[in-house]
Amino acid sequence: MGIPYRRGYLLHGPPGNGKSSLVAALAGAYGLNVCVLNLAAPELTDDRLNTLLGNLPRRALLLLEDIDAVFVGREPRSPAVKLSFNGLLNALDGVAAGEGRVTFMTTNHLSGLDPALIRPGRADRHLPLGNATPDQVAGMLRRFWPAWTDAQVQALSAGVPGGLLSMARVQEYLLERRHDEAAVGRDWPALVGTPCPTRLLLAAS
Template identity: 80%
Template sequence: MTIPEPLTLWHELEAAVRHTLTHNELAQGGLLIAALSALAVQARTLPAQLLSSLKNRFTVTLDVQGDDAAFPWLAAWLAAQPVGRHLRHLGVVTRFNEQMGGQNLNLGVDRDGDEVNVRLVPLSGQVLLRYRGHWLLARPARTQRQAGSGMLGGFSHSLTFRMLSGARAVLPELLRDAYESTAGRSDGRVEIHVPEYQGWSLAERRPARPLGSLIYAPGLLDTLQDDLAAFFRDREWYAGMGIPYRRGYLLHGPPGNGKSSLVAALAGQFGLNVCVLNLATPDLTDDRLTSLLSGLPRRALLLLEDIDAVFVGREPRAPGVKLSFNGLLNALDGVAAGEGRVTFMTTNDLGGLDAALIRPGRADRHVHLGNAARTQVQGMLRRFWPDWTPGQVETLAAQVPDGLLSMARVQEYLLERRADPDAVARDWAQLVTPPCPTRLRLQRAG
């Protein structure tokens, strides 16, 4: 049997198809329907494709994720615009609301006389606004995070701005305006940040405490202020000398003498924020510590509280501590340690610390905050009752031996009698006389 050549088969197939389409009306109709269907599908998708092509060619998009420092600037800026109140999908935030901007609402006062504030936070939607002669389309959004093993976690937030290509030149101005209206604005408050995953979360904004309200040994505040001011002023000098641009302080002494208060007050004085880190946290590893310290918010100082509670020498105090001593040293001043960082470490027990942790370069200045001296007791009395005579103040302060009481103990004694100044002198012996242990046990039982 002779097998036809492929070319012959193709010609025969072509002739059969032509004959069918010419003489078979059913085949003609089927072909027409298929062609029309293809055209209809293309017609439906063409506008979307055309719109997408035009957007990609003639517009610019600015995307900001919720975990980026610029997100709260832009979210708060958007919420402050008149059109920002046109967004329809809102959430209510009652704590740490400065993180996400929003419309502030005052609901009144509580039983303690404190204002009750909430914010309406834009969660999704879009608004069109005019900025410096250009149209911007702003679109907040949120998506639910996966917490692992198929479990749902919290929400991730983002913010998108879309504008015509010609508006790209205003992006730096938009970011500058958003920053200066939020994080760049000095409102006399100090931001307290705490660790969250691999970054930092705003925990609280509190009024900055004036340095003049703190009572320490004479000259201590002036010395620290001058040292910090010189550090911030001499950045180029450090670079020229090849010295790492970092400064560390170790505050040590008995509890209750204002170590943390001093750090917060200095932060307010220099317009800094405070990042508080507990090194004994069970989930703090070497890698996470390095990540946290490399991602400190701008103009923030680092506060490591009670470092004596983490290591005895170079060994962890508790089996749950995952941070290694070498990991801590490398994070503080290793090759990957950031420049421009100010670190404060506090401890109640200087003797339990390894010398490598508190040497110059990691703790450049050691500041002892001891129990109340006579001059500090006098300062505390004058602060509570500025109209008292020098003789009244000196008579009471002379009865308190230097180093006997913490400043917290003196302050609490005066607070208890702030409405009855006569009781201060009348009960003064109670301040310096240790209470009876039996009485303490009875008070606790009651």
């Protein structure tokens, strides 16, 4: 049908909710490699980018992390960035773009991205990965303490408003108390009452 044989995914949402981990999990599930490319590297020029993408190994996922940290609109965020915006667009789906490639891009700030970068053909699917929901918190509690009853799990998870805490914050809280089961419930109000530090930073930026 003349459709280029490649696919692009944009994973967006607050930090600490598994954007990069999702890519690693997919690679593990299908026996693929992950090639991580830092677009802000000072030595990365348009020509260098095309060379690297042309030499991607077979059965590999391409991961471009934190693409919002590279460009502000279409301008480089830092003088150290040598890659041009047009060079990035052409590398993703230009005439010389390779076939058989699956690309993942991640960002914490979807609104700051130029529409040309995330249109279909470059980012065919946009997948939001938000902060923890009560159901996700319940799932993590069951993973740490599978012997807990549904009543024990629900008593804690129901008190977490959706969007308040990142999954990483909940996981760290449970890891800190993995040898003190009683402390999980005892300290729970402090967890729920303290927004995730990264959420505070994002709100202030």
